Amino acid sequence: MIDQLSLCLYKGETTALIGPNGAGKTTLGKLLTGIIKPAAGQLLIFGEDARSLPLSRIGQKVGYCFQNPRQQLLAASVEEEIAFGLVYRGVRRETIETTVDSLLELFEIEHLRRAFPLNLSWGEKRRVVLAACLALNPQYLVLDEPTVGLDAERIRTFNRVLARLRENGIGMLLISHDQEFVRENAGRILPMEGGSIIDDLRI
Amino acid sequence: MYMLEAKSISFRYPGQTKLILENISMTLEAGQITALTGPSGGGKSTLAYCLSGVIPAQIKGEFSGWVTHQGRVGIVFQDADAQVFLPTVEDELAFGPENLCLPRQEIAARINGILELLGMEDLRLKNPARLSGGQKQLVALGGVLTLAPDILVLDETLSQLDQITRERVKKVLLALKNQGRTIIMIEHESKINDIADQIWLLAEGRMQRLPSPTGGEQS
């Protein structure tokens, strides 16, 4: 599906991966995060060889949001979902509570605090997953179609969140069809087609 | 003559205190494309379920009001993974017509027609589960189109498609509209301004008609 692809993504930069359905964007996103292993070639994540890195180590630095938010929901309630990674990494309870509260507020899902995540609408699931991802303070984010299911107002909020993350030096890879969203956030655009990156544009 | 008429629809999911839909009425005419927009979690999918009959037939809750429609309703859900389950795209497209006991030649004609219309000929024998998200959504749409529904409900179908495919699907929808079918689409405004005849905003359980992009009447 992807053959002989070479790419360098920079830490503090926001890159967008665009292209038609089936071009391989999600596959590339998963390869870059170590979720799927390349058949050949070398992958370095933050300078370390991905093959020798367990996915949990990568997960401590890179936040990944699947295209279908359902694939990432693990807990019985929204607040447990957001707190999940923190709880098992031994973070103090007060810190967890503050983080969860602020993220619930940021994504406007306080009213869903005790809701069962798998029962929520697509857009609500998406916001829960984003919150859970950001709770872990990742140094780099990979977001696969993050705006599907979000209305204009929520996308604006999300853009503000991303802008703030950029200010703090957090880099990201945005896989998206949403041209407006890409224009608003990306400094570098990589169009993909048939498993290859066909251009490298800086805006 | 209305293709679809909904009167005073209210709905509350079990265990919820608030009504997610409150006293909603709307009418859809033949040959019309209606857009339904609004904040996420605001009840758009729920309304789509009410209009297509999924509520109250398959989803429990407190439903009041009534919906009548002329002809068959087809609905494409937001989650493509929940709709494609057969081993090939061809099987997916055949499923609906098979359920309607259509003869094989008719089914073959419909499958060929839809594959061509949606530009999916090369996906005919592929396993839908292995396709990309957008392609799956296209297969889900195809599976409903082979039923030749008179009323088509699309829940965020376009937002998962890339630009080229989106334009293609819009052309298909316009063709269906010209055949006298009714289409209601849940999408964000910006994407379907160019083809929608009327736009409704659903927020806080209430409906409000927005100024028509094509210069139609205001409500």
Place this chain on the structure above:
Amino acid sequence: MTSASELDPRTKLTIIICLTSAAVIISNWAFLGGLCLVSFILLAIFGASPWGIIKRVRLLLYMVVVIALMQSIFAPSGQTLLAFGSVKLVTAGGLLKGAEFLLRMLIIIASAGILSTSNHREIMQGLVQWKLPYEIAFMASMGIRFLPVFAEEFRDAVIAVQLRGVDIKQLPLRQKLEVTASLFQPVVAGALLRSKDIAMSIEMRGFRAYPTRSSYLVLELKGYDYAVMISAVNGTIIMMGGYFFIY
């Protein structure tokens, strides 16, 4: 020459019915061993990789081996090979019974592998053309369709946990159990929700709108299908005859 995997699903069903019925009736480890070998050879002929199938079900196989060992401990017979005081732990007869159980399970696994060389729509159509009621054939094909999905969802849940920076292996025991339990939750809940969603989707696509339905896919038995089916049945009868004659 037609490839074996292109055989009609009904032919494959006939073969596996022969294999599994024989496996259930026969209780001699030598015969079962031979039958097991035949199943895996057939599996390879059908284009599935025997080793691949074993790898995919290795968790199941561990359980089977454990059960086989337990069977040999709790149903002792014959010469005692290993005892703990007066308790017979391992006996020759018990071991043989355990081995028979393991061989039967392997035959069943190989049969499932043979069946998997047809897709579930074809299998369903085969059952329907054999006059099985559509709803039952549909349920069976859905089971076939979704079993691998649960395995996949479990893997997805494991990946999701790791992506949250959690290394299950490094956790203290209590948390390890908690997280493992939380892995099953999305799979089970996901399965229930998915079946609800699919039910919604198929109902909206006319499922059971009428008492019958037509089918775009039509299976036709060819000459070689009949030849294989007849050979399979004959072969089984001959083998069973030989078994009953000897024992």
